[in-house]
Amino acid sequence: MSGPQCCENPPTLDPNSGLGRVEKFGGLDTYITGSPNSNRGILLVSDIFGYQAPNLRKLADKVAAAGFYVVVPDFFYGDPYNGVEDYGPIAVWLKNHGPLKGFEDSKPVIEALKCKGITAIGAAGMCWGAKVVVELDKTELIQAGVFLHPSFVTVDDIKDVKVPLAILGAELDHVSPPALLKQFEEVLASKPEVKSYVKIFPGVSHGWSVRYDTNDPAAVKAAEESHKEMLDWFITYVK
Template sequence: MSGPECCSNPPSLNPSRGCGHVDKVGGVDSYFSGSSHSKLALLMLSDVFGYEAPNLSLLTKLQLLGIMWLFLTSWMVNGAGHVEKLAALDSYLSGSPNSIAILLVSDVFGYEAPNLRNIADKVAAAGYYVVVPDFFYGDPYNPENASRPLSVWLKDHGTDKGSEAAKSIIEALKSKGVTAIGAAGFCWGGKVVVELAKSRLIQADVLLHPAFVSVDDIKGVDIPTAVLGAEIDKMSPPELVKQFEQVLTAKPGQVDCFVKIFPKVSHGWTVRYNPEDAEAVKAAEEAHQDMLNWFAKHLK
């Protein structure tokens, strides 16, 4: 808890002070100073008076050490939620525990991806308890590791393993009083979510540019399902997504479905978008809203 000492001797804020510049990073206004080509960076967090305090700009002397540094306006660098163990898995949790939970299953880049955590916070703000587990046990795919290409990495992190771990997460949520669970899967996570849907362990699902999902998989799904596909996608091309739609709409008993192919976007657009690209953000947010609408319709 802050005391009076934290608020004494307040500075005269000056947004034009300093030899650096203000730019957005991760959607947050930030003061940058130093070379953007440096391989070293320092992140500094202000006191309660914020990032425009003039004395903070004096710290640009760090440039002399060849260090690029930035000052964020927000403390919420890693999201509004927190990480704790759930069913022995580190999980990012956002929102207040209640009877309805949403399980978000990441793509191969894992549960720490900033955009994914922002999505989790957005879903939580709609009134859900959101869980984003680390199904890779601290070992997400690293494209810079040439000795371990995706095909090799997948041998250690198959979607079958993710599906089994997800079942434990669902049981843990039920033990906490959750009575309705929806799940959304991004890329790799789409296959995990389909397996949960086939087992009827969830009440509704959303597949966002899913990978490794087949028509036979969709034939085994009989819960309300939304599929959000990209026009430019080799993993789930529009032709395959349309087959998913045909299978879902032909099911007896009128299983509710929603299928949409987003124009001019590529695989991964809903979670790997550039926050500085207005068009990319717009397309991603449209998909996020479709996801929220689907859960609002089918989770009570």
């Protein structure tokens, strides 16, 4: 389900980016931002390029500014995907970095949030991270989830979702094309007990929410629209 489009527009990683700090959290190196006194927590799960991507950290800071305590763990243990030169096809890298392992690693992170007094938790996943989030949705370890340009998520996954879910997709996405997201929408519509929202953003490609060119006003605008949709979802359902 992954493909070349997953690997396009890799960010220039910067371990010092963002307004927050990096420390161990739930056993993982984690970018943390936001008020430690908040009782609402958000877990952001990166795409294959990992937690040092500046645009991702900028998004975490934006969510934190809305009153959430935000954690962005390094689910890749310092080994994000670095391209074909290092790993060959992405399938080779995925053998040691599968999203189901990410899901297992997310459980201590969720527990650490609860130990801090966080009483409501949301999670958003980009690309690879969406598969982690759908597993959290199935087990009700979180109060709400958001996918942004998901990868690896199947119709069967969606059938088992138990908490409010927003899916933000791209019109020009070959990884999770609009036709697949429409199937997700149909399944969710058959589950009225689960609040859901599916939106296809026009004219954008897989990765647009975090792998955009900061010097391209149109790309920035499209990304910021997705950020607002995500944040609105969390404000509504993580409380």
